[in-house]
Amino acid sequence: MTEVRHTPVAPTRTQRLASGAEIDAHRHDDHQIVYAGRGVLSVTTSAGSWVAPANRAIWVPADTVHAHQAHGDLELHLVGLPARENPLCLDAPTVLSVSPLLRELIIAYTRTEDDDSPERTRLRAVLLDRLRISVQQPLHLPTPSNPLLGTVCDLLRADPSDNRTLAELGREVGASDRTLSRLFNKDLGMTFPQWRTQLRLHHALVLLAERTPVTKVANQCGWSSTSAFIDVFRRAFGHTPGTHSR
The missing domain is CATH 2.60.120.810 (Jelly Rolls)
Known part of the structure; x- marks a missing residue:
């Protein structure tokens, strides 16, 4: 800034x-x-x-x-x-x-x-x-200060539907999944799955605000099914994603 x-x-x-x-x-x-x-x-x-x-x-x-x-x-x-x-x-x-x-x-x-x-x-x-x-x-959704972790997070921000494992992402940036897992906990105070879920929920809210259909939101944010997305969304926000499209 x-x-x-x-x-x-x-x-x-x-x-x-x-x-x-x-x-x-x-x-x-x-x-x-x-x-x-x-x-x-x-x-x-x-x-x-x-x-x-x-x-x-x-x-x-x-x-x-x-x-x-x-x-x-x-x-x-x-x-x-x-x-x-x-x-x-x-x-x-x-x-x-x-x-x-x-x-x-x-x-x-x-x-x-x-x-x-x-x-x-x-x-x-x-x-x-x-x-x-x-x-x-x-x-x-915390922002990493570690450059290596920042590269991984940028890959996921660019495509929240990216379902690669931490080991697969690590091979792209030249780090082991053990190293990246430690960095997520130390730098961001959460695990890799927790951070990715937060990213996807943030992205889902943006898409829903733009009147994107729920099924398409689930797909673009990387959930395995619409029902899985609805379940995670309801637990996070207390209501279903369909509320945002009314």
Whole structure:
């Protein structure tokens, strides 16, 4: 990321982004909650990427350099919070579960950005109360710092349907599967199958936001069958992928 823009105050507002639109790398002195009421949002930092469909939000801590990208027509809701106010005590970007009530609170709060009325103050208090009990979701796709591991991850990013084993990928980059397995755990904090599944889920969300049929998504993301894809997707997100095509 280059030419990082510094916006001291994280805005609280609603805005719309066309599919594929990006907000370039920037940082705030405040924390920010980023939520897509429609479409799928990805947030990228030097440490990796986070993706959130409509039942998830992304917590971005103060002073984190990050960029946004819209997948599908995006209705973006931003909630800025002072650096001193961290209801979940989080110091890294995190995906949070958004209940139906929290969703409505975020939407209502971000549509009245300049209103300091007592009603809006109470709305904010309830929003923070619901945020404090939000469940954190493991939807982070970390970026490797090791160059060798980066080459392997780039191969899979280029084609998430690539079903080669770690040993087969290792032969292409000149490393043993044992070495690569150790690097996945040490550098990324997860196993090779875990990282590849996260990559495929991220890619699936993007394709679904672009109205790609579920069967085609399963195939392009490397699942052995549509039913296997639906099962993994439901366990990760709490609903079937067909929800995104409505």
